[in-house]
Amino acid sequence: MEARSAGLLSGTPIDILPDEVLSRIFRLVVRPHYEDNLPLVPLQLILGEVSAHWRRIVWHTPDVWETSAMKITSTNLNNVVDMLKSCFINCGALSCSVILDMEELDHLPWSTSRECLNGLGNTISQYASKLHSIRLHCPPPYWLRPLGNHCSSLRQLQLSWTPPPPGAHVNLITYGTREWRKKFKIVQLPWHNLTHLSLYSAPVNVAIELLRGCPDLTEVMSMKALGSSEDTGNPSKFDLEPYPPPLALPKLRYLKWDSQLLVGDRCGPRHGWDDYLLHSTRLPALQHIGWAFPLARSSRDAFSKFIAENKHEINTFEFIGSQLVSSWLKSTLIVLGPKLTQVICNGPPPSALQPLLNTLRESISQFPHLQSLKFVCGQRECIESSILMDPLRDFIQVLKQMVEAGKFVFELENVEISWSNEDRMSLARFSDGKFHLEVVQNGSRMDL
Numbered sequence: 001m002e003a004r005s006a007g008l009l010s011g012t013p014i015d016i017l018p019d020e021v022l023s024r025i026f027r028l029v030v031r032p033h034y035e036d037n038l039p040l041v042p043l044q045l046i047l048g049e050v051s052a053h054w055r056r057i058v059w060h061t062p063d064v065w066e067t068s069a070m071k072i073t074s075t076n077l078n079n080v081v082d083m084l085k086s087c088f089i090n091c092g093a094l095s096c097s098v099i100l101d102m103e104e105l106d107h108l109p110w111s112t113s114r115e116c117l118n119g120l121g122n123t124i125s126q127y128a129s130k131l132h133s134i135r136l137h138c139p140p141p142y143w144l145r146p147l148g149n150h151c152s153s154l155r156q157l158q159l160s161w162t163p164p165p166p167g168a169h170v171n172l173i174t175y176g177t178r179e180w181r182k183k184f185k186i187v188q189l190p191w192h193n194l195t196h197l198s199l200y201s202a203p204v205n206v207a208i209e210l211l212r213g214c215p216d217l218t219e220v221m222s223m224k225a226l227g228s229s230e231d232t233g234n235p236s237k238f239d240l241e242p243y244p245p246p247l248a249l250p251k252l253r254y255l256k257w258d259s260q261l262l263v264g265d266r267c268g269p270r271h272g273w274d275d276y277l278l279h280s281t282r283l284p285a286l287q288h289i290g291w292a293f294p295l296a297r298s299s300r301d302a303f304s305k306f307i308a309e310n311k312h313e314i315n316t317f318e319f320i321g322s323q324l325v326s327s328w329l330k331s332t333l334i335v336l337g338p339k340l341t342q343v344i345c346n347g348p349p350p351s352a353l354q355p356l357l358n359t360l361r362e363s364i365s366q367f368p369h370l371q372s373l374k375f376v377c378g379q380r381e382c383i384e385s386s387i388l389m390d391p392l393r394d395f396i397q398v399l400k401q402m403v404e405a406g407k408f409v410f411e412l413e414n415v416e417i418s419w420s421n422e423d424r425m426s427l428a429r430f431s432d433g434k435f436h437l438e439v440v441q442n443g444s445r446m447d448l
Contacts, residue, residue, distance in 0.1 A: 022054070023061045025371050030064055038071040038101045058090075065091035067133075069099035072116065074108060081119040088127040095153065097133030098124070103162060106138060117143070133196075141206075147192045155193065160200035162262070163224055189213030195251075201226055204259055204273045206315040212247055212281065219254040221290075224261050225273075248282040253313075255283065256290035258320050270324055279305040286310050290318030290346070292350060294323065300328055307335050318344035323376050324352040326359045333360075333367060340367040347378040350415060352385070368402050377414040385423050393426060400435050401417040411440040424448055 017025075019048060030043045039046070044065055048055040058064055068087035072080050100120070105113040117140060124131070124144050133156035134147065147154065189209070195218045199207050204225040211220055237380065259274060279302070289310075291303065307314070314336055319329060324345065333340060345356055360373065392410070399408060430437045430446035439446040 001179035009314040019057050023059050023295070025356075026058060026064050030067065032124055035174075038069050038099065040071055040073060040076045042068045042070050043084055044068065044084060044090070045086065049144070054312065062090065062094050063091035063242050065096060066094055067097045068100065071101040071104075073104045077108075077116050077326070081123055082117060084120065084123050085127075088123070088130055094130075095132040096130050097135070097156070099129065099135040100138075100139070101133065101137040105140075120255055121146050123147040129153055132144060132156065135157070136160070145254055152193055154199075157194055158196075158198040158200075159202060160198075163201040163203065163226065190214070192216055195219065197221070198399065200224060203227065208277050208280075209248075215249065216251055217249060218251050221253065221254075221256040223256070223258045225257075225259040226261060239413065244280045246280055248284065250284055251438060252283050253285050254288045255286060256318065256320075258290075260292045260321065264348045275302045280300050283310045285313055286318040287313050289314055290344070292320035293328075297331040304332060304335065311336055311339070313339070315339050316342040316344065317322065318346055319348075322347050322349070322358060324348045326355045329356075330359045330363055334363055334403045336367065338369060341369050342374070343370065344376070346375045347377040348375075349379070350377055350381050353388055354391045357395040361391075361395040364395075364398050364402050370399070370403075371407065372409045372411065374409075374411040374413065375415070377412075380414045380416070382416040382418075383419050385419050388417065389426065396427075396430050396437060403435070406434075407436045409438045409440060413442055415441070417441060419446065 026044075026047055026427065029047065044058055048058040065087055068084070070076070070080065070083065078084075078110075084098070087098070101361065104118075105117065121143060124134075128150040129152075131151050131154050134151070135156060135158040136143070137160045140158065147157070173371050191210075191214045193216055194214045195216055197210060197214060197217055197220045199210070199222040202222065204222075205229065206419075207222040207225055235295065257277070289307075293300070293303075317333065317336055317340065331341065345352065348356075356373075356375065362372070364370070396408070396410075424447065427437060427439060437448065439448065
């Protein structure tokens with residue numbers, strides 16, 4: 001955002017808007033809707049440079065500073081600490097969140113990046129009581145220590161790293177410039193008060209230790225986990241003993257776990273780590289579980305046992321993977337039983353839609369409270385509605401007879417379908433005074 005070049009200077013129509021209107025606009029501008037392209041300067045500081053009028057409003061509106069985000073590069077390296085301090089100071093008494101992209105620090109001389117990292121770490125520690133959420137891309141692992149030790153008010157932590165290129169060996173003891181295990185050992189666990197943990201491309205053993213070491217977690221997501229940070233995939237080689245007494249995480253309601261990148265990795269069998277997680281935790285409050293399964297898998301029995309022991313509150317099951325094993329999925333859904341209200345399939349191709357609908361239709365009596373089916377295609381594809389209509393109609397017909405009343409949502413994502421008027425009319429006939437069918441495609445509700 002380059003406000004000056006956009007002509008947003010004092011005296012323009014937007015500059016004479018009432019202060020309360022400008023404040024609302026600024027809140028929308030700084031809302032963290034960006035994912036990959038963070039600005040080099042926090043947007044609040046850019047807005048404040050447009051005019052004295054704007055600066056006064058920005059500097060005196062604390063909730064504009066609730067979320068501050070920037071990408072750290074060699075260009076802004078010398079100013080990031082001062083910019084971050086300004087963000088903390090201007091949010092006043094409000095709690096705030098910070099988003100930092102630190103990937104380019106890996107490509108700078110260590111002495112240069114270390115000075116910046118130490119300054120940022122000290123600043124975050126100084127204002128730790130204000131922080132409720134931190135999102136970091138490519139942070140050095142030792143940063144987890146000050147976060148865990150000083151940020152006692154932190155509730156949400158999101159850590160991500162850039163995964164290796166496709167086909168590259170992912171089990172690197174030193175991945176990039178980060179000596180993972182050596183530096184992670186100094187983090188003091190347990191880490192209390194943290195409720196939301198999101199990891200992307202973190203070593204699998206680090207993900208498991210964090211999950212087990214944060215007793216107040218309510219939501220955990222670990223996607224595209226990498227090989228372990230040691231030279232073996234055998235859990236017995238770590239501080240973690242093989243299959244210790246199960247640790248209960250009584251508050252965890254949401255778990256999404258994807259370690260598909262570990263298949264065939266030299267660090268050892270992928271199911272070794274997955275089994276370790278399943279055997280070493282008890283999740284009595286779990287409501288949503290998402291799990292990744294390739295076609296060939298030797299640990300399905302362990303997962304089925306885990307589901308049977310933790311099924312009490314589970315109402316949402318999310319299958320993650322490119323290949324759907326209908327027979328296993330059916331048996332898993334049956335174990336979950338009457339509490340099941342939502343099924344999500346995340347990753348298969350459109351060809352899996354028909355067997356999925358048939359599987360649900362054949363066993364619908366086992367979960368009569370099903371309210372939603374969501375299908376997320378692994379890659380964006382266009383399909384003909386004729387491929388889908390017959391199995392969808394058959395499924396909805398059986399579902400309607402079973403549930404008798406209520407609403408059912410059929411949602412498609414990453415799939416383009418051209419629905420004919422005849423298709424729409426056919427689906428619309430299912431809705432009456434007692435039952436309502438809603439079809440959502442890529443976030444838009446279809447008119448029936």
